Amino acid sequence: QKEVEQDPGPLSVPEGAIVSLNCTYSNSAFQYFMWYRQYSRKGPELLMYTYSSGNKEDGRFTAQVDKSSKYISLFIRDSQPSDSATYLCAIRGRGAQKLVFGQGTRLTINP
Amino acid sequence: EAQVTQNPRYLITVTGKKLTVTCSQNMNHEYMSWYRQDPGLGLRQIYYSMNVEVTDKGDVPEGYKVSRKEKRNFPLILESPSPNQTSLYFCASSGRDDLAKNIQYFGAGTRLSVL
Numbered sequence: 001q002k003e004v005e006q007d008p009g010p011l012s013v014p015e016g017a018i019v020s021l022n023c024t025y026s027n028s029a030f031q032y033f034m035w036y037r038q039y040s041r042k043g044p045e046l047l048m049y050t051y052s053s054g055n056k057e058d059g060r061f062t063a064q065v066d067k068s069s070k071y072i073s074l075f076i077r078d079s080q081p082s083d084s085a086t087y088l089c090a091i092r093g094r095g096a097q098k099l100v101f102g103q104g105t106r107l108t109i110n111p
Numbered sequence: 112e113a114q115v116t117q118n119p120r121y122l123i124t125v126t127g128k129k130l131t132v133t134c135s136q137n138m139n140h141e142y143m144s145w146y147r148q149d150p151g152l153g154l155r156q157i158y159y160s161m162n163v164e165v166t167d168k169g170d171v172p173e174g175y176k177v178s179r180k181e182k183r184n185f186p187l188i189l190e191s192p193s194p195n196q197t198s199l200y201f202c203a204s205s206g207r208d209d210l211a212k213n214i215q216y217f218g219a220g221t222r223l224s225v226l
Contacts, residue, residue: 004153006153008151032213034213041219041220042219042220043115043201043203043217043218043219043220044154044201044215044217045217046213046214046215049212049213049214088153088154090154090213092213098156098159098169098170099154099156099213099215101146101153101154101155102153103151103152103153104153104154
């Protein structure tokens with residue numbers, strides 16, 4: 001079983017829609033949960049991170065963690081064409097240096 | 112400008128011909144790492160380095176070597192490349208404070224094809 005599972009998509013939605021991206025993980029020892037965004041032909045860049053269950057909001061983006069279900073989500077409100085990218089979830093254990101990445105979900109926002 | 116620079120960006124080579132992909136960062140970061148990205152598999156860590164002369168294996172180290180003789184450079188060496196090493200490679204770096212915040216700065220990637 002993979003440590004992190006992410007639906008690879010692709011996902012295509014109209015501009016203005018609410019987007020939900022999801023990952024599940026298998027090891028309850030993981031403590032830190034991240035979302036990276038990767039534009040075409042670029043390296044990933046950190047979008048958000050959280051270390052507790054619940055929601056964390058940053059503008060149009062909300063990261064949600066449910067440790068009891070081992071489930072993490074990223075919601076994008078009022079999606080824009082500029083949000084079109086691949087989104088990767090990543091997790092890390094306490095004290096660990098290694099990030100474990102999901103497969104990435106390719107998202108397209110259509111004008 | 113703070114950045115992680117990889118070279119080359121694109122490389123086509125043949126099986127068995129040794130190659131090196133360079134990675135350099137200008138942020139005085141302690142931590143550096145190499146990943147490969149393959150469709151359906153996401154990013155997988157090859158090797159990482161916590162500081163000069165300190166390196167360790169990631170999840171998929173077979174067929175790769177690294178060295179960290181200087182803080183700013185972390186080259187990835189393929190002694191005898193094989194077609195299954197055809198992939199998109201990323202170098203990343205973090206400072207101590209960045210790592211605590213789960214921030215890694217990625218290079219633009221090197222697309223390698225081994226024929």
